[in-house]
Amino acid sequence: MSLRILVGVKRVIDYAVKIRVKPDKSGVITEGVKHSMNPFDEIAIEEAVRMKEKKIAKEIVAFSCGPAQCQETLRTALAMGADRGIHVEVAGPQYETLQPLHISKMLAKLAKDEQIDIIIVGKQAIDDDCNQTAQMTAALLDWPQATSASKIEAKDGSLQVVREIDGGLETIKVKLPTVVSADLRLNEPRYATLPNIMKAKKKPIKKLTPKDLGVDVSPRIQIVTVEEPPVRLAGAKVENVDMVVEKLKALGHA
Amino acid sequence: MALQLRRLSLSLAKFQQARHASILTSLPETHELLRKTCRDFAEAELKPNAARFDKEHLYPKEQILKMGELGLMGIVVPEDFGGAGLDYLAYAVAMEEISRGCASAGVIMSAHNSLYLGPILKYGNDQQKKDWVQPFAGGDKIGCFSLSEPGNGSDAGAASTTAVTSPDGGWTLNGTKAWITNGYESEATVVFATTDKSLKHKGISAFVVPKPTQGLSLGKKEDKLGIRGSSTCNLIFEDCHIPKENMLGKPGYGFKIAMSILDGGRIGIAAQALGIGQAALDCAVDYASKRKAFGQPITKLQSIQNKIADMALQLESARLLTWRAAALQDEGRSFIKEAAMAKLAASEAATFISHQAIQILGGMGYVSDMPAERHYRDARITEIYEGTSEIQRLVIAGNVLKEYGV
Numbered sequence: 001m002s003l004r005i006l007v008g009v010k011r012v013i014d015y016a017v018k019i020r021v022k023p024d025k026s027g028v029i030t031e032g033v034k035h036s037m038n039p040f041d042e043i044a045i046e047e048a049v050r051m052k053e054k055k056i057a058k059e060i061v062a063f064s065c066g067p068a069q070c071q072e073t074l075r076t077a078l079a080m081g082a083d084r085g086i087h088v089e090v091a092g093p094q095y096e097t098l099q100p101l102h103i104s105k106m107l108a109k110l111a112k113d114e115q116i117d118i119i120i121v122g123k124q125a126i127d128d129d130c131n132q133t134a135q136m137t138a139a140l141l142d143w144p145q146a147t148s149a150s151k152i153e154a155k156d157g158s159l160q161v162v163r164e165i166d167g168g169l170e171t172i173k174v175k176l177p178t179v180v181s182a183d184l185r186l187n188e189p190r191y192a193t194l195p196n197i198m199k200a201k202k203k204p205i206k207k208l209t210p211k212d213l214g215v216d217v218s219p220r221i222q223i224v225t226v227e228e229p230p231v232r233l234a235g236a237k238v239e240n241v242d243m244v245v246e247k248l249k250a251l252g253h254a
Numbered sequence: 255m256a257l258q259l260r261r262l263s264l265s266l267a268k269f270q271q272a273r274h275a276s277i278l279t280s281l282p283e284t285h286e287l288l289r290k291t292c293r294d295f296a297e298a299e300l301k302p303n304a305a306r307f308d309k310e311h312l313y314p315k316e317q318i319l320k321m322g323e324l325g326l327m328g329i330v331v332p333e334d335f336g337g338a339g340l341d342y343l344a345y346a347v348a349m350e351e352i353s354r355g356c357a358s359a360g361v362i363m364s365a366h367n368s369l370y371l372g373p374i375l376k377y378g379n380d381q382q383k384k385d386w387v388q389p390f391a392g393g394d395k396i397g398c399f400s401l402s403e404p405g406n407g408s409d410a411g412a413a414s415t416t417a418v419t420s421p422d423g424g425w426t427l428n429g430t431k432a433w434i435t436n437g438y439e440s441e442a443t444v445v446f447a448t449t450d451k452s453l454k455h456k457g458i459s460a461f462v463v464p465k466p467t468q469g470l471s472l473g474k475k476e477d478k479l480g481i482r483g484s485s486t487c488n489l490i491f492e493d494c495h496i497p498k499e500n501m502l503g504k505p506g507y508g509f510k511i512a513m514s515i516l517d518g519g520r521i522g523i524a525a526q527a528l529g530i531g532q533a534a535l536d537c538a539v540d541y542a543s544k545r546k547a548f549g550q551p552i553t554k555l556q557s558i559q560n561k562i563a564d565m566a567l568q569l570e571s572a573r574l575l576t577w578r579a580a581a582l583q584d585e586g587r588s589f590i591k592e593a594a595m596a597k598l599a600a601s602e603a604a605t606f607i608s609h610q611a612i613q614i615l616g617g618m619g620y621v622s623d624m625p626a627e628r629h630y631r632d633a634r635i636t637e638i639y640e641g642t643s644e645i646q647r648l649v650i651a652g653n654v655l656k657e658y659g660v
Contacts, residue, residue: 036290072283079287191295194325194338194348197287 001154002058003117003176005048007082008107009041009064011073012127025225027096037073040122042080044182046189047152048120049081056154059083061114065103067091071205078200079192085205086110090217097219100128102210104136109213111141116177118159123148123181134181144174147181277343277577285347288340291324292348296355304356307483308628311475313439314359314483321363322393326352329367331375335383336391342518342580346525350573353529354536357632358483360526362396365435365484368519370397373444373460377503377511386442386462398440400431400489401512407433408645410446411455411509415491417447423498425449425461427469427491433639437472438485441465445489446508458508462500469494480631517590518583519640520597524576527600527636531569531607534629538562538611541618541626552614561610568603575599591653598646601636608633 013019014034022029037045051057062077064070065088074085088106090098111119124131131147138145146152146161150169153160163170164183174180192200210217238244248254276282281289299317307314321327329345331337338344345367353360374386390397406412415429427447434443442464450457463470473488503511539562542553552558576596582589608630612619619626637643 072286075283075287076290079291191291191324192287193291193323194288194329194340194344195333197284197291198333198339200287201284 001056001156003051003056003154004059004061004115005051005057005118005120006061006063006107006111006114006116007041007044007048007077008103008119008121008133009045009062009073009077010038010122010125010127011035011064011066011070012038012125015039015126021226021228025227026223027226035069035073037076038122038125038127040124040126040182040184042122042189043184043186044120044122045077045080045082046187047149047182048118049190050187051118051152051154052081054154057118061086061110061116063088063107063110065090065098065106065210066095074205075200076192078203078205079197080190081196082203084203086208087205088208088210088213090210094217094219096223097221098217099220100130100132100136101220102215102217103133104140105215106210106213107133107137108140109215111137111177113213118177119143119179121179121181123183131181134179138179141177141179143177143179145179145181146172146174148183149180150183150185152180152186277581278574281343281347284340285344288344289347289351292326292351293354295320295324296351300352300355300359304358304483305622305625305628307356307358308480308632309482309622311477311482313485314356314362315439317356317359318362318396319393321352321359322391326363327366327393327396328371328387328391331371331387331391335375336388337371342521342583343577346521346576346580349522349525350529350532350576353526354533355529356483357526357530357533357629358481360529361435361481361484361523361635362439364519364522364526365398366390366396368522369399369515370436370440370442370444372518373399373502373511373515374462376514377460377507378462381499382462382502390442395441396436396439397442397444398434398436398489399515400434400443400445402431402433404430404432404488408642410512411458413446413448413455413458413508415445415447416451417449417459417461419449420495425496425498425501427461427463427494427496429491430473431489431491432473433476433486434489435484435486435639437487437489438475443489444502445491446512447491449505449508453506455509456506458512459505460502460508460511461496462502463491463494463496467494467496478635480628480633480635516641517593520593520646521576521579521583521589523636523640524572524579524593524596524600527597527604527633528569528573528576530629530633530636531565531572531600531604534604534608534611534626534633535562535565535569537624537626537629538565538607538614541615541624545616558614561614565607565610568599568606572596572600572603591650594641594646594649594653597636597641598643598650601633601643604633604636605630 014036020029048060060082062082062085064073121134148164149161150164151162158175160173325338328337333339417425417427420426445461449459471490476486545552579589579592579596611626615626618624
């Protein structure tokens, strides 16, 4: 098999950072804050690289949409083993209102332009928790989808995917070309080794604008306000279960 | 040909210069990627195990192998010889992150990279690089550096280990080397021995000796205060015979080789000290943010804030000196004074920071439940090895006075 894989990687605020809301409530503070590749996207890249090592895939294209710093995210993808990168630059207020639908349209166009066989993205981004991009992309392309994948096996022209669903594990077979979204237990991403970091410097990153892909990124939503979640109040201890029910009724929760 | 090479190396130097020009404000992209890899590795594989390595005097074999796979056990070794082909700034960044996770892993990596691979890369011929660098750049084999003796540390010129020519053109070594990091696990060593006593320190030569070798035995493992995951012992040479191909560089060049290698090694140790200092600062701030006294976290108290400010200041200053020395080395410019300043500043910063960290933790800083006491013990050696603080001051003063022309 010699498939071409497109992997979407998003630059998000690092998972370990304590998020703070801007004083004007228009969003969260991103200036000067540590950013990294979305952890689920790291898993997606790792899976693509493993498929290349097993000679199932022949080329991995990493894609990121956002401000100039997304190049760092793409370099990380290249250092992990992707072959080339595509950066669609969107910055400022337009970036604030960017939605999975915009990204899906870009992925769909790129999939056609670059003759992609498999699109792999993280199942969701840790900043917006949308879990929509894979599904929308598949719908736009009219391709089958395998979301929340925890195991992928390639078998002559199709993929057998184990999905993590609420009830347990579901195994499905999807024909190529297809869209997959990576879940936590799919794999453990590798460290970018020093030789690979050096090799990544020579790999190309193509820069495009949304217009080049025919995608209109004007806002479809308006951010009204962004606020901290309410402060967690202290609980209360009661003697037994009956008292729990009584208390809940008294507080209007039952 | 020579002119073309010189032009190439000048333009490379200019490229390095341009590349490193902004390290005052941030690291280049490659170095940031490298820093992330090393930090992720240190957090996942070293930090959770460091206390155990220290308590049980355990060599972190598995972790060193993984570090080798990442390319960390041959960082500046050219790719042709199996290394990562990175620069000295990358080495400094990697050393700091690894040492932040585990100071023992840091010194194992530093001694191997700077003191074993360093001299062979710089002064060895192609065959020696093939035999002694290539198999040692991947993490499965490590080497060590044997200069100090029971009778001389700072006074390296007084080396009493001898190397006498044997009839087959080879050498027979006799003597004892002391304080050898990686003594137990290493499979080769760079040794310095007197080949002509009448020439004093100009009569010392450098050799590569494989381990095990007939006539080479190990002393007992030293029971050290800190960096207990790394083995330190004597190397005892008794009529130890080596072939003539094993001399490194020219006869009588040993002292010069040792001094030049130690200059570079200082940057590695400075970076190790930065890592220990950073770990101690992290521990202190984390504790202080949670510990309450007089109704608030102690981070709100001025005494604690003063300490944190002093600790951070010393660390940041030492880090800039270290990066500067590494960048100068990458540009091929003189870096001896800067490397000595970096090592002195970083080691004194590490001992200061870890001392204050224990103070901030109070009683908790004195027990092994918290890593502060281990950082304190690990930091102490950085002021001693690879040139004591006193020697560093001599080197700095000598260079400063030379600059003044007095």
